[in-house]
Amino acid sequence: MTEKEILRHVIEENLVNKEEIRQQVLNKAHQEREAKYMNNKKSSFLDKKYLLIPAAACAAVFVIMVNTSTVFASSISKIPILNNIAKVVTISEYTLSREADETHVKMPSITDSANKELEQRINKEVSDTIQALTEQAEIDSAEYKKNYIAAGNKESDYIPMSYDFDYKVHCSNDNILSFVVTQTERNNTIQQYLDESGISEPAEYVTQYMYNIDMKTGKNITLQDLLGDQYKQVANREIERQVKERAKEDSNLLDYYEEFYASKGARGIEDDQQFYINEAGNPVLVFDTYIIAPLYAGIQEFEIQKQK
Numbered sequence: 001m002t003e004k005e006i007l008r009h010v011i012e013e014n015l016v017n018k019e020e021i022r023q024q025v026l027n028k029a030h031q032e033r034e035a036k037y038m039n040n041k042k043s044s045f046l047d048k049k050y051l052l053i054p055a056a057a058c059a060a061v062f063v064i065m066v067n068t069s070t071v072f073a074s075s076i077s078k079i080p081i082l083n084n085i086a087k088v089v090t091i092s093e094y095t096l097s098r099e100a101d102e103t104h105v106k107m108p109s110i111t112d113s114a115n116k117e118l119e120q121r122i123n124k125e126v127s128d129t130i131q132a133l134t135e136q137a138e139i140d141s142a143e144y145k146k147n148y149i150a151a152g153n154k155e156s157d158y159i160p161m162s163y164d165f166d167y168k169v170h171c172s173n174d175n176i177l178s179f180v181v182t183q184t185e186r187n188n189t190i191q192q193y194l195d196e197s198g199i200s201e202p203a204e205y206v207t208q209y210m211y212n213i214d215m216k217t218g219k220n221i222t223l224q225d226l227l228g229d230q231y232k233q234v235a236n237r238e239i240e241r242q243v244k245e246r247a248k249e250d251s252n253l254l255d256y257y258e259e260f261y262a263s264k265g266a267r268g269i270e271d272d273q274q275f276y277i278n279e280a281g282n283p284v285l286v287f288d289t290y291i292i293a294p295l296y297a298g299i300q301e302f303e304i305q306k307q308k
Contacts, residue, residue, distance in 0.1 A: 088167065091107050100141035102163070105134065118218055134165070140161075144161065165183050166182050170276045171276075175216060178211065179211050182207070182208050184206050185205055223275060226277070226306045252294060253293055282305055283304050284301050
């Protein structure tokens, strides 16, 4: 297998992983599709001894959109909203130390919106999501540890997985609330192997759950709301322009974009393209590692000017 074929294989594996994780937070109508990808969650990137190491070993970073959830949208869209600026604060912070993992949680909560029902609904959505993810982390870590030992490794060599849940507010005013809940998974066992091998790569991947809320109506904000009916064309043109601009410093970015994104069947942004809204009110489109740029370039973000 040539180097290019290997790269293509890695890209496809990570696209599958992204889809599988995304399905975990979408509505029940997509559960059948979720099951299709369940067996592909963990990928192999190192030698035979580490065949059971997940895709995190290659520092794959996945960004997941929650603001596309029709369940969440319908649950808050009918609530009357008062004209107050909501805040996102840390309501609790705790650490779960378990046999196969250690999980640290910083739980966000919306407050000061003057609409307690809205706050409760959104906060429950966030809390339920984090609760489900911490439970899944325990299951995944235990399974990984079992498989690690079954592969012939010593139990004493296993280092518990680390999970961190945090959040960041990108925009908060009387019209828009945009914040991101972030899950960072670190494979400490493989990280030790990488460190000992002199490989300066983090054995982790990050999943971001993005919330973009119209504080006037309570609805989720879409790219169409911000960029108009031709939002895909607007975004695609601007993304290509910015890629070409960045390629002036690194020509590999344009080469990768043209070979693995523009000509790979993607043909531009997806219907549920992930994004957050910055303080200027512009959508910032976010692309996972490998999707539009090579691994070393990391997550790619593109700010698109909102249409008047």
